[in-house]
Amino acid sequence: MKNSTYKSTLKNLPKKVLILGSGALKIGEAGEFDYSGSQALKALKEEGIKTVLINPNIATVQTSEDIADKVYFLPVTPHFVEEVIKKEKPEGILLAFGGQTALNCGVELYQTGIFDKYKIEVLGTPVQTIMDTEDREVFANILREIDVKTPQSIAVTNIEDARKAAGKLGYPLIIRAAFTLGGQGSGFCNNDDELEKTAANALSFSNQIIVEESIKGWKEVEYEVVRDKYDNCITVCNMENFDPLGIHTGESIVIAPSQTLTNSEYHKLRALAIKIIRRLGVVGECNVQYALDPYSEDYRVIEVNARLSRSSALASKATGYPLAFVAAKLGLGYGLHQIKNSVTKTTPAFFEPALDYVVCKIPRWDLNKFNGVSKEIGSSMKSVGEVMAIGKNFEEAIQKGLRMIGQGMHGFVGNRDLDFADVEKELTNPTDMRIFSIANAFNEGYTVEQIYELTKIDRWFLEKLKNIFDIHTKLISFNKIENLHTELLKEAKIRGFSDFQIARFVLKSDENDISESLLKVRKYRKSKNILPFVKQIDTLAAEYPAQTNYLYLTYSGTEHDVEFANDGKSVVVLGSGAYRIGSSVEFDWCTVNALNTVNKSGYRSIVINYNPETVSTDYDVCDLLYFDELTLERVLDIIELENPKGVIVSVGGQIPNNLSVRLHTQGIKILGTSPENIDGAENRQKFSAMLDRLNIDQPRWKELTSIEDINVFVEEVGFPVLVRPSYVLSGAAMNVVSNKSELEHFLLMAAKVSKQYPVVVSEFIENAKEIEIDAVSDKGKMITYALSEHIEFAGVHSGDATMVFPPQKLYFETIRRIKKIGKQIAQALQISGPFNMQFLAKDNDIKVIECNVRASRSMPFVSKVLKTNLIELATKVMLEVDYEIPQKSIFDLDHIGIKASQFSFSRLAKADPVLGVDMSSTGEVGCIGDSYYDAILKAMLSVGYKIPKKGVLLSTGPVRSKMELINSSRMMQEKGLELYATPGTANFLRENNIEVKTAYWPDENKTPNCLELIKNKIVDFVVNIPKNLSEGELNNDYTIRRSAIDFNVPLITNARLASAFIYSFIKIDINELSIKSSDEY
C-alpha cells in the first residue's frame, strides 16, 4: 500500500481472517475475482489483520507473496476449507470476493454448521441473505413483500389453464416446458393462436409448462449498490446494456453510465436498488439487474447478486471507486462515511461517483476455438474476456473498444473480410459479430428504424453508430490526406477513428502499405495540431482536486489534466489486453510484478492496459495508469508525452510483443531483448534457419503455398502432420490432420484465416513428451531456468496440458540437453529478459517446437513453486539494475507443483469437449504437494473433478491408450468401483482379466446404454479417449463426451491424464492430502 500512514480506527477487529478465492478462470467467473480478492486482502492488511487465502489459481496476483499472509493452493471446497480452518483458526471469513465458487462453498459450510463449530464470524453480508438471493422463489417473495416487481409467471398443465394464465398476465408471453434442458419446447407468443400452438408443443416435452410474461426487448440496466452496517446506502454506478434483454449481460456491450434513461427512470431504479439492499440486509456490495420497458417506466427486477461480481469490477474501473476495497472495510464494521475516498484522499467513500466521460465494455469471444459450438449469443454466457474503453463520447468509446477486443478489427467501420450472407438474419439472431453486422446493414442501406425493428437496440445507440458510418462515408470521398478538411479530420478523431481507419478510407491503403500510410496520417494530423489530450478519472468530475493517476486519452479536449515529468525516469509496461483463450490472468501477474520491480528499482511505473478484470489496472499498483489502447498509435501518443526511459513489451503476452518491431522502427527504446531478435524468434523462417545454424533439431516443416507442394512434403514426412499459420499465440486455426481428405478440407479454412502468411506444415511426432523451460537471460547468458514436463503427450496444446514441475519422469540426459539448447538459443538471440521454449522429447531425441522471447503462461506457476520470481529477475535485467543470480535449482525442491487446466465446456453448448493442438481451456490452477499424487489430486479436484464413488464409464480409444489404462482400470476395480465399458474396450479389459460390464453405444437400442449410465448418474466418472487426433470423431463418442459435460459428470479425454488422476485417487485418500500453506514448502 502506498498509503503507509493509515491508522485503523475500529476496535474489536478480528485478528485473523480467511478469504476464499474463485479458483481457476472459467467462463462467467474470471479475472474480476483476482481484482476483488486482492483489494479485500489489501484492505484487511491495512487494518493489521492477518489474512489467509485459499485459492488454487496460482497465476493470480492475490496468491503472490506480500498480499495475503498465508496462501493455500487448495480447492475451494468445503473439505479443504474446513481443514484450513482447523489449522489456521481464523476468527472471521469473507465469502463475497471469490465469485460463485466461494459463495457456494460458504453456503455449504454454513449449512453444515462449520462456522458455528469453529466460532467463525462471516464478515459482511449474512449467509442467510446470500441464500435468499440464490433461491428464485424465496427471492421473488421477498421482493413482493416490499412491492418490487419481478417477472410474473404461472405454472399450468393444460392448454385451457395456459389461456387463463395468458388472460391474467397479458401478451407477449413466453412459454417454457418445465424440467427440460436447453430451452426445449419454449417459445414466444403474441396472441391466443400462437399461445395454443406453443403451449401444445411445450406440453409434448413436459407435462407442466410455465406461462411467463415476456420482457424480451426491454432495456437491461444494472446498479451497483453498497450498504454499511448503519444502513447507509449508495449506488456507485449504473450501467445500461446496448443489447436489450435476451442477451446475457456478460455477452452484451455495456455502457456506463446509462445513456437513454431520464432522471426519473434513473432515480426510480436507483431508489428501488436501495430499497432491495436494505430489505436483504447486505453489508458490502450487491448488484441489481433490471429490465426496463422501453415505452414506459415499468420495470422488473431480474437478478440480485449479493457479492462482488463481474459488473462490480467493471463499475469499479468505470468510476475509479474501489468497490471491493470498500466492501471489505464495510465487512469489518466501518460506515461508508468513516472511510476515505482513496482517489481524493480528502472526501469520504460515502458519495456517488460523477463521471465526465462514458465507458463501454465489450465482450471477447473465442468461439472459433471450439468444434460444434453455436456462434449465436443469447441468455447464457460464452465470452471469455472483456475490454473497457473510455471516451468523451459514445462513438469514441465504442470504436476504441472494438479495436481493443484484439480480433483484427479497427473500429466500427474499416474492417475487411466481413461478409454476412444474410444481414437481416444476423441482426435478428445475434452472433458474436452482431455489432459488425450493423455496420454492414448501414452499408446495405438499412435505416436506423429498420435496424431497430430487427434488433431492438435503442435508437440512440444506433444513431451514434450511424454517425460513425456517415463520417466514414465522408472520408472515403477523399483520396489525399492533404485534401481532407481539418474540421473533418478532427471530427473523425473525436469520434474515435484511428489513423489506421483514416489511412484505409482516404489513402485506400491495403495490407502492403497500410503500416506506412497510417504513419503518414499521423504525421499530417500532428502537423495540423490534431492531438489527443490526457484526462484523469477522479470519481467526481473535477469538482474537487484529486491526486489520481488513472488516465485516458481523448480528442474531445483542449488541455491535459496532468503535467509530464519528461525526465526519463519512468518505464512504460504494456499490459495484456483482453483475456482470451491463451492469454489471461498469468500475464496480468507478470505485468504487476514488472511494475513492482520498476518501482522498487527507483523508476516510476507507467502501465497501459484496458482490461477491467485486471489488477494491473488498479489505482495502487503503478504510478500512472493509462487505461487505453495497445495500438501503435496510442502507445506512441503516450510515449511521446511521457518520454520514458523505455518500454517493456515482454510481460503482457503477444499483444505487446507484436508491437515491439513497429515501436522500435519509430525510434522507441525497447527494454530487454532487441526487437530484431524478438522477430528472430517469432518469424518461423528466421528461427528455423537459426536452429539449423546451431545444429539444433526441429520437427521437419515447410512454409507452402500450394496443395501440390504440400502433398509432396507430406509424402516425405508422412501423416499425421500439423498445419498452422505463423505468428499466433494459442494456435488459432492450427490442426493435426491424419489423411489427405482432412488435409484438403482444413487447408481451405486455414488459408482463409491467414492470407498474409503462407501455410506452415510440420511433421507431427506421436507419443513424444513435451517439455518446457521458462527462463531469464541477461545479454545472451541464461541466468536461471525452470524446466517442466507435460503429463499428456505432445499433441495437446501446451495451454491445455497438465504440467509437472519439477519434472518427475525425465532422463537426466534429456534435462541436460534441453538446458544446453536453452543456453545456445539465449545466446544466439542475445536474450535479455524472460523467455519460454517448448521441446519434444522421444528417446532422448530433443526437438525444439518454439521459442517465445517474452513471459509465458507458466511464469507465475514456476515462479511460485520455485519461489524465485522470474519476472522480477527479468525486469531487473531489462532495467539493467543489480540482481542476484538465483542459486536454487529444480533439484533442490522437496515438493512438486502441478498445473492443471480448467475447461468451460458446460457453458459452450454443443462444443466437443476434446483436447487438441488448439487451446480450449479458459483457466488453470497450480497446486503444490509433498508427492506427485498429493499434488495431482489437489490440482484435479481444484478444476472440478470429483473422486468417483460409484461407477466409471470407459471408452479408451486406440490400442495404445487401452494399454495405458489397464493398470488404472484394474486398480479401480479392486477399489470396488463398478466398471462399465463400450463393447471394444470391455472386450479388451476382459482379455486382461478385468471385470467389466458392457455399456452399449448411445445409438444402440440396448441396456445398459452409455447415455442412461450418465444421465442417471450410475457412473460418476467418464473416460473417453478419441480414436484419432483429427476432427470428425464418431458421433457416438461425441455424444458420450457431450452428455458427460451436460449432466455434470467428470470427463477425461486423454489417456495419460486419466491414468495419472486414477492413480492419484487410488494411491492417496482425500483425507491424507497435505494441508500446507505455500510458505511451508
Add this chain to the structure above:
Amino acid sequence: MNKTAKLVLEDGTILKGKSFGYAGSSAGEVVFNTAMTGYPESLTDPSYKGQILVATYPLIGNYGIPKKKTEDKLLTDFESDKIQISGLVISDYSYEYSHWNANESLDNWLKTNKIPGIYAIDTRALTKILREKGTMLGKIIVNEQDTDFYDPNKDNLVAQVSTKEIITYGTGKNKIMLVDCGVKNNIIRELTARNSTVIRVPWDYDFTKEEYDGLFITNGPGDPVKCEATINNLSKVIEKDTPIFGICLGNQLMALASGAKSYKLKYGHRSHNQPVLLCNTNKAYISSQNHGFAIDNDTLSEDWQPLFVNLNDDTNEGMKHKTKPFFSTQFHPEATGGPTDTMFLFDDFIEMVEKNKK
C-alpha cells in the same frame, strides 16, 4: 447547425465551441453541475436564474425533452414553466434523441426559449478553472455578436422568478403557506401528495397574519441577503410555534432571520452526489444540491443547531430549532433531478404540522 460560438470568462479565458439552441449571445454567472441526468429539470430550476450552466457530463440531449403535460396546474417532468438558465455549456450534444416520453430535441427547446447553447467545449478544463478561481461571470458569444458581462447577484433574482399572484394547489387537510422564492414544482408536488393544500404566495407577501398549519420557504436563486422582505416576515413567525420547513435558499433565509450569517462559496455545490450527515448520528444521505451561498455554522444563534453537515467540506447542510418545530436543509430533498434519499423530510414536516394542529 454548427455555427461557431465561444464562451468568454471575465478573467479573459476564451473557449471556442459550436452553437446549438438559440443562435444569440447571452451573459450571466458561469457555474458547473456534475449531474449525469436531469437536464430538463435543471434547466427549468429557478435557482439557476441568471446563470450559464456548465454540464460536466459530456453527453447531453440523449433523451430529448418530455411532452408538456399539466397536473394540478404544474408541468410534469419540469421544475417550472420555462427554461431559467441563461445559457448551456456542454461537451457533446446528441442531435438525435431517443425516448418514449420525448417530443422535441433539446436544441429545439432552447431555440423556442431563446437560450443559447454551446457544445464541443472541454467542460472538464472549464470546470477546473471555475473550481480553482471560483465562480465567475461569463458570456456565450454567437456569431461574434458581443454582449456585456452581467452579474445576476446584483439583481433581486428572487423577485424575477417568484409568482406574482397567489395560487392554490391540492385539496389536502393541511394548509401549507409556501413562500415562493423560485420554487421547484416538485416541492409543491411532494407537499400536495402528503394531504396538503399549498398556498403559493410571492416572496415578499406578508403571510405573518395569515392562518396556516405549516410554513414552507422554498429554494431560489442568488444572494439570500437580497430577500429582505422574506427575512423580515420570517423573523416575526419564528417567534411563534407553527412548523416551518425551508429548503436551500429557504435554509439561508431562516438562518438570516434568526441572526446567522451567510457567505458565498467559492464555486458552490451543484450536483446529485453530495454526501450529507445527520449531525451526531451515523446516518448519511446522498443529496441533490444547487447553491452558491451557504450558512456559517459558527454564527447560528443559541436557539438553533446544525441539522446536517456536508461530508465533503463540512459546510452547513441544514439546521433546526432546539425547541420549536422549525428545520431546514441546504440540499434538495425533493430531488428532481437527483437522488430521492431524503424525501422522508417531507413526511417529517407534515408529521410536525399534524402534531402541532392537535
